[in-house]
Amino acid sequence: MGRRPGTSPEAPARPLLHAAGRLVGFVLLAGPAVAVLAAIVLLPAYARLARTLHERDCERARTARLEAIRVAQQRLIAALPHDKVLTARLAMQQEALWPANEIVVVDPNSPPPNPPGVILAESFPDPPAADGALIRWAGKLQRPSTRRGLFVLAAGALLAAMLLFASPVRYESAR
Numbered sequence: 001m002g003r004r005p006g007t008s009p010e011a012p013a014r015p016l017l018h019a020a021g022r023l024v025g026f027v028l029l030a031g032p033a034v035a036v037l038a039a040i041v042l043l044p045a046y047a048r049l050a051r052t053l054h055e056r057d058c059e060r061a062r063t064a065r066l067e068a069i070r071v072a073q074q075r076l077i078a079a080l081p082h083d084k085v086l087t088a089r090l091a092m093q094q095e096a097l098w099p100a101n102e103i104v105v106v107d108p109n110s111p112p113p114n115p116p117g118v119i120l121a122e123s124f125p126d127p128p129a130a131d132g133a134l135i136r137w138a139g140k141l142q143r144p145s146t147r148r149g150l151f152v153l154a155a156g157a158l159l160a161a162m163l164l165f166a167s168p169v170r171y172e173s174a175r
Contacts, residue, residue: 019167022165022166022167023165025161025164025165026161026162026164026165029157029160029161029164029165030157030158030161030162032157033153033154033155033157033158033161034154034158036150036153036154036157037151037154037155037158039137039141039150040141040147040150040151040154043134043137043138043141044138044141044142046134046135046138047134047135047138047139050130050135051130053130054127054129054130057126057127058126058127061124061125061126061127062124062126064124065123065124068124
């Protein structure tokens with residue numbers, strides 16, 4: 001068996017070491033390029049998902065507030081036919097219907113009192129918006145020029161990794 005073309009008779013053959021070096025170089029160049037491509041594709045979708053989840057949580061909080069008001073209104077409506085004092089107070093407050101034997105004194109400096117049976121629903125604050133490094137990075141990828149530039153950079157790095165670290169056996173037949 002003769003020696004391979006392109007090798008000197010004195011040089012020892014180290015194919016395993018060369019293959020490991022090519023693999024490490026390829027991974028070091030192609031790995032970040034693939035990570036940049038994944039970020040270009042996945043981060044905008046992740047930001048839209050986080051925004052949609054926040055909107056859903058805000059709607060849930062609004063629904064909970066409205067449900068608490070509905071339950072309180074139902075309790076008030078159920079109590080009105082049975083509580084004559086509450087009914088009279090509501091009529092005085094909302095319709096200005098006063099009994100004939102009472103004198104009404106209104107202080108213009110004081111705020112009007114809450115009517116009886118005021119509904120104070122539980123507080124359901126809106127949840128905070130999602131925030132984090134991925135959301136900030138997704139915001140930076142919103143500009144088309146930034147996305148295009150990163151895509152060209154990643155594609156160039158992948159192409160360079162494939163060309164620089166290809167197996168030398170592949171190109172021996174071309175010589």
